[in-house]
Amino acid sequence: MGDLKDDKQEDVKSWKQNPEAVRMDIIKVATEEFAANGLSGARVNEIAAKTKTSKRMIYYYFGDKEGLYQQVLIEAYRSVREGESELDLEHLDPPTALRKLVEFTFDHHRRNPDFIRLVMIENIHNADYLKQTAFMKTLNQPVIERLTALYERGLNEGVFRAAISPVTLHWHISALCFFNISNLETFNVSFGKQLFTKAGQSRLKQQVVEMVLRYTLKPEWIDQCLSER
Amino acid sequence: MGDLKDDKQEDVKSWKQNPEAVRMDIIKVATEEFAANGLSGARVNEIAAKTKTSKRMIYYYFGDKEGLYQQVLIEAYRSVREGESELDLEHLDPPTALRKLVEFTFDHHRRNPDFIRLVMIENIHNADYLKQTAFMKTLNQPVIERLTALYERGLNEGVFRAAISPVTLHWHISALCFFNISNLETFNVSFGKQLFTKAGQSRLKQQVVEMVLRYTLKPEWIDQCLSER
DNA sequence: AAATAAATTAACCAAATGGTACAAAAATGC
DNA sequence: GCATTTTTGTACCATTTGGTTAATTTATTT
Secondary structure, eight states: OOOOSGGGOSSSSOOOOOHHHHHHHHHHHHHHHHHHHHHHHSOHHHHHHHSSSOHHHHHHHHSSHHHHHHHHHHHHHHHHHHHHTTOOOTTSOHHHHHHHHHHHHHHHHHHOHHHHHHHHHHHHTTTHHHHHHOOHHHHHHHHHHHHHHHHHHHHHTTOBOSSOOHHHHHHHHHHHHHHHHHTHHHHHHHHOSGGGSHHHHHHHHHHHHHHHHHHHBOHHHHHHHHHOO | OOOOSSTTOTTSSOOOOOHHHHHHHHHHHHHHHHHHHHHHHSOHHHHHHHSSSOHHHHHHHHSSHHHHHHHHHHHHHHHHHHHHTTOOOTTSOHHHHHHHHHHHHHHHHHHOHHHHHHHHHHHHTTTHHHHHHOOHHHHHHHHHHHHHHHHHHHHHTTOBOSSOOHHHHHHHHHHHHHHHHHTHHHHHHHHOSGGGSHHHHHHHHHHHHHHHHHHHBOHHHHHHHHHOO
């Protein structure tokens, strides 16, 4: 018993190649590490250890730490924008569509804290790594286009106020939904946890919706659109 | 010419003590470094080099890097809250006072990007270092108190809608003003610089004011209060 | 099947980093 | 004026870190 023959010849030293899977494994691990610790805080050794492969592979595929970070960023933006594109707002009346968009954004940011953290981290670095990629504008264009279409429908139907720029509208929605996650911890410490309990969050979500709608709707439509739901 | 005598005996090896000045010098330099590079990104050597004193002093006064970071945070919060307390809103009618508060917050955050960055960084660290200090709630209480007084005045005068919590109101104002600075760079890259030119910023400020007022005011007062200015 | 290219491993390295040991100069107490 | 305590400067160190060298294994081409 226990003689060491070629009983299991498979697990001795043998591996299949699967570059793409290895790449994605590294990116996934690195995403968590960078989101948790920032660019300078993350440790390549730590990332490598949590990977199915070795540190050498990281440098083989990504060149250096910053190259890896940049790919993590790109991948994060891509996957988030992909998620957003599932929304279809065209068949809803404009106020309802806007409400749905805000609610979706609010929930979406809550479900993707790692993405929020990566964006925070990238801002700390003055967006230097996003600037290098340069395809950012293309990637983000659809967001604005959808919102523009929605806003113009609302204008034509006479329910939205004029002279709001879609980019500004997007900025407002982003600000409220982003801050909710990004500053959760310091706000907690400073002002208590009321807003961040489960009940607090669903109340807050409705208030954010309300804020955006009260800003966008013509006054005469406010009461109807807010009670509606 | 050039003989080395005791010509200047004063600058050889002599110094006056001034602990508090040294401490503040370190904190000031460290604030910039931490704001620029984060906790893990900042280098103690670099901080020391930019100081009038030596690395040894940093460890003497602050124990370790994290201790220094923590003091930097505390000092930053204190000085910012101090600045805010200069506002006196009591003698203005509630809508005007609220407008002034929002405008002030917007400008204030713009003038203190280092503070914004420190808060971002602290959030990346899950507010662990603020949690340790525990006097945060005391420090931030006045902000809520002032806002509560203002809101209740507005209620009594019949110009504000009911059932808005002051903490929530503060959250909304903070979110919009904070995001403006914190996410400036990534927003720039993603959606263009329109909102962050000089003209763009003053327009945005008015829109933020408008958003808060439309949310807070009773509908019948909106037109009057927004045109007023 | 031989030669070439791509993918992977393990051991190693120089530089940078947070932190300290030691000693000397000022201030303070007696 | 002397002893003790506080404050400061210099030189140094152990560890960690990002990154590499060189060799081995699998896949692909001819």
